[in-house]
Amino acid sequence: MGYCILVVHGLNRLCAMLNRWGSAALTISMLVLLLLFSWKTVQQNEIWLSRESLFSAMNNLGTLTHDTKEAELYYKQALDINPQHNRALFNLGNLLNSDLHNNYGVFLVDTGDGERAAVHYQHAVQLKPSHYVAMVDILTPLGALYYNTGRYEEALELYREAVSLQPDNHDIWLALAQVLAMAGHAKEAEKMTLSIITKSNSCIECYRLLSAIYSKQGNHTESYKLAVELKPDQSQAWMNMGGIQHIKGDYVAARTYYQKALLLSPGSKLLKENLAKLDRLEKKLQGG
16 A cells, blocks of 8 residues: 555656656556556466466365375375465375374284274374375274274274275175174175175175175075085085985985086095985885
8 A cells, every 4th residue: 555655646746847748658657557567467366376276186186086195196296386285284294194003003903913003093094084095094904903803883883984985895895794794784794795796796705705694594505505606616515405405305406416516526425325315215205
């Protein structure tokens, strides 16, 4: 404001000292100068806007990218554009700090110090890095630690949060299903595992988990069926299936399973004995 007053005062003094043409020329010169400064201000504003847009783009890329190393690079590029911006400083600081605690937690787990590892994992979670992949990288090992130490409810809470951040990650869904099964939520675990299989039918661990769930429920038929699907070259699974049908009285199905098992283990005396028993039972039924 003071600068403007001085300029106007100086302009009035100069106009008083000059004739009419001189005053007109001075006024026009001042107007041209004002227009030039206005144009420069507009240009500078556009530069600042483009810098802010570039900063926001880099910062957002850091938050959304699937790689923590790339995220760190984008945050640093954002800070190169605007070194004092609180948002990028906060994001980068949290990312690096949480990563440090997370890595130390992994080290402690490897050395068998689960309690201290849990403390560092929890510290990393509390920092809540805005980069969602970094957050998942913290939640999953802490969930695994809780699972391995029997703290199933806490593990469930962490894995549920992890799948909400990465809903397309089948490994995290499978880990959640495993915890559900161990925590006594067999139906939910079964439903979740079947859902994973519909999206990824090559998930061998899914079949193993289902087999374990069915076996725990006493549903041995389904358990052995899955075992056969998983490893059709294992004669034991086929023989078990035959045994179940044998007990149920379905001798035709039992013979089919026994014969498949015998093809895989042609020297098995037990299978030959079982088939001989079937022959005797069928003859007895036919004679009756």
